[in-house]
Amino acid sequence: MPVFELLSFQQQAHDGLLARFLEAKRQMDQLGTAPKTSALDTIRKNAGAILFQAPTGSGKTLIATRVVASLSEHDSILWLWFAPFAGVVDQTRQTLHAQAPTLSLLDLESDRRLDALGSAPLFVTTWQSVATSNKEGRKARISGDAGLAVDELIAGAREAGYRIGCVVDEAHHGFKKAAEARRFFAEVLRPDYTLMMTATPKDSDARAFARETGYEVGDEASWASVSRSDGVEVGLLKKGVKMARFIVRNPDDTVLVDFERTALRECAAMHRQMKDTLAREGVALTPLMLVQVPNGGEHIDMARGYLTGKLGFSEQAVRVHIANEPDPDLLALANDPRVEVLIFKMAVAMGFDAPRAWTLAAMRGARDASFGVQVVGRIMRRHRSVHARRDLPDELEYGYVFLANSEAQEGLLSAGDLINRMPTHVAELGSQTVVTFVADEPEVQIVRNGESLRLFADGRVEFPDPPSDGGASLFNPASPGHQQEFLERTGWTPMAKRLQGNSFASSEPTATLLTSVLANDTHTEYTYRRRPDGPTALLTESMPPLPDDFEEQVAAQIDFTAVLSDRERVRTKIVQRTQNIFEDGGIVDEEKWATLSPEVIAAKAKQLVFQFDVDRFAFPRLLRNRFRKALENHGIEPPADEEQLLQQLDLILVRNPKLIAEAVRKCRAAQLAVQQVTLPEEISSELRLSPAKRNLYGIFPADLNSDERRFAELLDIDDDVLWWHRNPSQQPTSICLYGWSHGRGFFPDFLVAVKGRLVGQGLALVEVKGPQLQHYDRAKASARHREYGSAFMVGYDPGKKSFLMFREENGQLYENGTFEVARLRFDQ
Template identity: 45%
Template sequence: MKLKNFQQEIHNTIIYKFKDLKSKYDSLDKTNISDFNKIRKLDGGILLQAPTGCGKTFIASQIVSTFNEIEKMIWFWFAPFSGLIEQTRQVFLKDSVSVPILDIHTDRTLENLKVGGIYFLTWQKVAVSNNEGRKARITGDDGLSIDELMESARMEDYKIGCIIDEAHHSIVSKKTEASKFFSEIVTPDYLLMMTATPNDKDIKTFSEQTGYELKNEKQRASVSREDGVKEGLLKRGVEMVRFLEKNPTDKDLIDMEKTALEECTLLHREIKSKLENLNVSIQPLMLVQVPNGKKESIEEVKNFLTDNLRFKESSVKVHTANEPDENFHLIAHDPKVEVLIFKMAVATGFDAPRAFTLAALRGIRNEQFGVQVVGRIMRIPKEMQFKKNLDDSLYYGYVFIANKEKDEGLLLAADLINRIKTQNASLGSQTVVTIYKGNPKAQVVENGDIIPLIPNEEMGNIFLTPESEQKEKLPKWKQIEPYIPNLTSGNLQNDEEHFQKPSPLTQVLVQEERYVYKIREGVPKVLKTEYMPDPGDNYQERILDFVDFTGKTDAARKKKIEITEEISDIFNKTDIAKLNKKGEIDFEALADKTTQLLLNFVTDRLFKRKLFEHYKKFCEKNGWEISNDEELCKELDLILISHKNLIKDAQRKSMIDKLELKEVYLNLEVVVHNSTVQKSTKNIYGVFPESLNSMELELAKKLDSEEVILWWHRNGQNSKGKEPAIGLNFTIFFMIRKTKR
């Protein structure tokens, strides 16, 4: 396969950089380890940034193949997961057949080394503390340890090349075994790091941990999304589909996960039909991202897909491992698989070119995760790359978000991808090799500097003159302390302690400083509040007597909820359409919510069963047909969630004859603060209490701005006053007096 134009440019630039690096290595004395390290760390690394699907792996495979003809190399390719390793091996076997593929288990001897050969490794194979990780680090019957292998290879004049795939993952995130192994053992002569999710903070951390300079723009090459689209590798865009309830009261009723799965399935089947009609031999793949967690939730999703949405059970596969292994790779490429359910943790790096749609069941909050999700559906399958005049909808990916409040990761990901602009690594470098007195020396070149012909460490010997020696013998003058008179002691001497410490009088004044605010006129000192005595043992039965379902049963007849489907292009930030749809009701979640709602008023968990019997009698009394108890429970939950004050009103009516009025007092005329506080126009003390949290302060300022408010008081502001007590499970935080009440 031939490199695309933008890929060829990136390839050529990196090869040029590596050739320039080779010329520096060749000019140095082999024993000058210090200068080798200086050049290696400052000029040896390149970061390749490109959206998923732009062919980073293919570019790297061609760089390895080309540079093997220039330098005596041995390569190490690192990736975070074994599944990614298998993907990469397949690329080399297909597109870089001249590169010998070495096995870390069988080829750890100098005899088995092949010039230009490459090892494919996960960090877990060499940079963890478990037994499996230690095997490759120990010399034994299997061969040399990987540490000794690298050292021996260098003694045989091999240069070490290192390619880190998914570079944002593990090695650059924190000080790990991987970064330690890289810094102390690998120390590559040629380093290529690749990522679809560039992060300047991580890059800085990596440079600080390892000494390899990647912060400089000269060390970076990047590919824009537009280049990938132009060359037919990437889809034109990604459309995000969100669901919003039309009626705010329906918010707690909708099963957004099932709705997202239904709508995603409809589009998946539409795409499948279009491909068949256009004679494009692709079985499109529908991806379903579930949260990391219980196996039961994954099985529930699978059952909904097979039972409700009629997918063949054999066409729905679940990958439950925490990383994309070889089996995952096979599933993603198996044309008999139509739906792939995977965990969030598996989103990194796997190829799924036939994926057009993705249902994100828990939303996408994280930018890095968002980039990985988008990357799964951005590729254009090879079968489509050479087709003309296909339907426009086939050139887009589609993400269905089940949680409309958790889509920011997708939007941030789009911004990050859009920020990546095509840029070749600079042809310049940060080091030069100069020869002075027959000795080659590596020197660092700062931006704008003139390269000195003589190494810096030699400069002092050249310019040391008798005159300068004489200057070194001049006496050193002691600095005289300034004269500061003490005007309080009567003794005009320096008194450093006096100026550094406050006087006893000042300390007393500070300790006694208080700010007193009086209560405003017109505020009553005595208030009246409702008081609820012990309601007695049978209060729950009394509540049932006052629960009236009349006029509230329309909610019980709901089977689907009206929703709006919003479609937008995440890269162009444009709204595409708003469609009217019907959403599924989440009866399981609804039952949990109504149970919690009832516990706000009654503590007996059996109360819901009693309420159910009460509703059943109401239905029978009205002559309504009752199908079964399960359906009746759903109806009751719909009524309770749609009329949340139903039980509260019944409780109040049941106890109205028991309510008592009691007097409470605001005893103190003043409130005292240790410092000045913000003035308030309607607080009874004229200030915003310093104890208010941010939400309370926001409410207090709103009260200040309302004309209908005469005064307000934050309960507890006057801590010595008797606090008003109110009925069951209820505490007053603010007391407010309105006009005309």
């Protein structure tokens, strides 16, 4: 690996970071040879900790490497560099060896000895190697033949005059969930210099880190930062990343489209376009197509099978990485020019370089911006072979992400915003440490912007003496007499006296007139008799149990005639929408065809077939035979392959989801019966109910919600109402409708006897629905009772301050004018 010269923006970041660390060194040096631990902690935890944010591919590892080497020229430091995964430790060591040859790279397994430290010693390791409860982590924390325990090595190094430095690569990964890593950092390592690198910075993570370790990296204004534009200008990064998602023109097909295979197909087409363009430009480079799959074998098998089958890639060109973390195998695959497609798990989105990658198909996505940054980072880099090229076609200046999950766009767009917000600067510290001397003793203070230095750095304050006249103070609270005087001035004393004089303020329970009345009232039951002109009985629909031949009846009711053409509608029109995640606007739409997912269709068809209580073996067989007969009756030869026949049947059922439900409704409607229910002569209540003029029992029932109560009061004052009755739900005296659906009971809220109604024996059924349930229960708006006729659906409109009527047509609910009792005279 050649030694790279830092580019101007990288040198600027390096110089700023070094300056901040050297300032921390100067302050620590001011404390003398035997500093107070508290003073040293204040400096290392405030001035010695820096968060460095930079987009993936901009060279943050190179910058950090040079900072470590440069700082080691000014101070004796034992460095521990924490890589995010064990699989990238060797890659990190190679970079350090090539770019900072003055550093002494040590092995944690064999070099845990004080005499091995020498000049500028550095261990590359992971948190799992030193701060977990696994066997390897425990070995490093125990002294033995392999060397000192890490804890003892760090303590011995301090005694030998070394300061401790710590570099955390992808800091958000190492600390976020690893409590033992945070404890090791804060209690054992206690670094004097801390450099935390990340491509996905968050204020909340920085605050959590400070809260749990005591090390303050400040807010965004205090972080060292490199911008994306700097990397683009010098040719390290592509100009942008374009995100493509797919929108289905027919909303009914959205759940059926095979978005995963569509994303793979379009990504492969773009990959081949990149390959042809590179060849035309004379660039001897095979581009890499990345495929990110959920963490499961079935998705890997599907992607590999589709790529090597339908899309025509060779077996050798498609490779799979199944480990949960980046490792040397993954890095080798990413750099192997014979590999055109690399399939990897979502968990490996971070921590590996793939500079050959121009395209990525994301089978699943996440709305999290941090995860989006990692996805984008895989394809932002420009390959070294084109760094110096400024004449490349525009299409090669962008990376392309194809989303199978459209919702994942939120994560990528947020990632674009997050990356764009990174400026280039090494900020002044938001808070800084200052060493002052009092009586020749060094003291350390933390001074924030706008604050002044204190005379005493240890936080000493002076308290006022107690008043000499004995008045109230912090040391002498107000006496009861003073409190009484305050209460009298504020008018609270009379109320307090009244409360104290009442019997319920006493500690002994005492019966009062009120408690006696309440106690007697709890034993009262109120009775309300049915009005003399009201009916003694009403008619309800009933549904008998399913007959033994129910499956045969339903299958016979299904008519495939009008829907046979749907068996071949295996694709649908979609729009591929592409936009640059780093810029607003510039949206490009292209029309495409997308195939439907056989797996989704089969699953949805299964749900439709078994949505009712049918025999799970007999009913599918009856449907299949009925479908085959329908094909033959129309002169269509059924497929010889049984599986193909089932796929055609599944497609018809999914494209016509009401086919089975309508057949069930017809069968159950034919079995419907009407029977009489007797109304009670009287009803009782433990509560006194409000009187009602026209209610069948002379009261407003207690179970009415606000809309129902408002509607009941409207009925009660209307002269066209002879009487009205609240219909209870699922009670022996309830009026129920079954014919409206496939056997599910419906209990309308009200029965209303209406003057001049000539149908339904003069009774109208009314259902009151709130706005949240109107669409869900829209089918009830077309329900009919076999004797009483239509059921009317009404709902209160707060804006119009009136009730509206609704009607159902073709599965949709429509407003049907303002409610008036007079409209109940006629069926709708």
